[in-house]
Amino acid sequence: MPVDLQRFFPYRIARLADAVSRATAQVYAERFDLSRDEWRVLAALAELGEVRTSALMEHSTLDKMQVSRAVTRLAGAGLVLRSPDPADGRGYLQRLTPAGRAMHRRIVPMVRAREAFLLDALSPDQRAALDAALDAVHERARVLLGDG
Amino acid sequence: MPVDLQRFFPYRIARLADAVSRATAQVYAERFDLSRDEWRVLAALAELGEVRTSALMEHSTLDKMQVSRAVTRLAGAGLVLRSPDPADGRGYLQRLTPAGRAMHRRIVPMVRAREAFLLDALSPDQRAALDAALDAVHERARVLLGDG
DNA sequence: TATTGTTATACTCTATAACTATA
DNA sequence: TATAGTTATAGAGTATAACAATA
DSSP states (O other): OOOOGGGOHHHHHHHHHHHHHHHHHIIIIIITOOOHHHHHHHHHHHHHOSEEHHHHHHHHTOOHHHHHHHHHHHHHTTSEEEEEOTTOTTOEEEEEOHHHHHHHHHHHHHHHHHHHHHHTTSOHHHHHHHHHHHHHHHHHHHHHHTOO | OOOOGGGOHHHHHHHHHHHHHHHHHIIIIIITOOOHHHHHHHHHHHHHOSEEHHHHHHHHTOOHHHHHHHHHHHHHTTSEEEEEETTEEEEEEEEEOHHHHHHHHHHHHHHHHHHHHHHTTSOHHHHHHHHHHHHHHHHHHHHHTTOO
16 A cells, blocks of 8 residues: 555655745845855854864754864854864863844844744744644654664 | 743654654565655655646645656656646656555555554553644644745 | 864755747 | 756865874
């Protein structure tokens, strides 16, 4: 018996994530010329303040190369400042510049508005249920992938 | 005020889809050496029988180039057979070979088992709610993207 | 000897458009 | 003149490993 692709969960979630991702990227990519990775690093730094690369990796689900490249490009654009980590000579601390914070402040209301538009399709109850379901399924996926 | 990236919906859904996608790809990619696009075309042909390229495009959410390449590779591997469309000399009809059907029959129980494992984290009610919520949010995303 | 982070390289994907053949 | 599908090509993203510096 064939798989009904249209109802197959991995297919549906992939298509949804793609649509949501493109809808969000319209803001940070088209209007602010940031890649997805750069946007994630920008958002992570806005939350975390001044942190080491390893903290950025964890917080953005990016690997060290992706973080390295994103930070290099953001630094080149004057949005991020990096300095040697006094506690570990191999590493760096990175933080937003005033320009980086300013850009973040401009992007946030726009992406939040899009997020709100997406989720306003749901009642508060539905929203809480979706929240819990996504977490539960993600947990299962981690088991299948063997990482926690 | 910063975005809490960990709770930001587009980020969460992207991470979940990535995890689910990798968990599913472990089956069709590692064990059967298919790309995601090839798997989608295989699944679509198993459902649809003998169809034109345009039907594959719609059913798999792939564009004509992606379908063209996937079909070419599947045909080279003896899994798909293509023949000229008698009703339209520009197009082709493609269908699975016995080998293609056999591979599909082997893959389906495995990916279904993974899907079931993911969704068994939810009660039937939760599952129905998730279903409806994903459709509703997807509909909103389509509005943002301006395609329906 | 292990870890942090960069650089190099190769590979896969994606996006665009040019092109052939047919409608 | 428009459409179905292929081919070409360039750009972006991804994955692996080699590497330098420090722990």
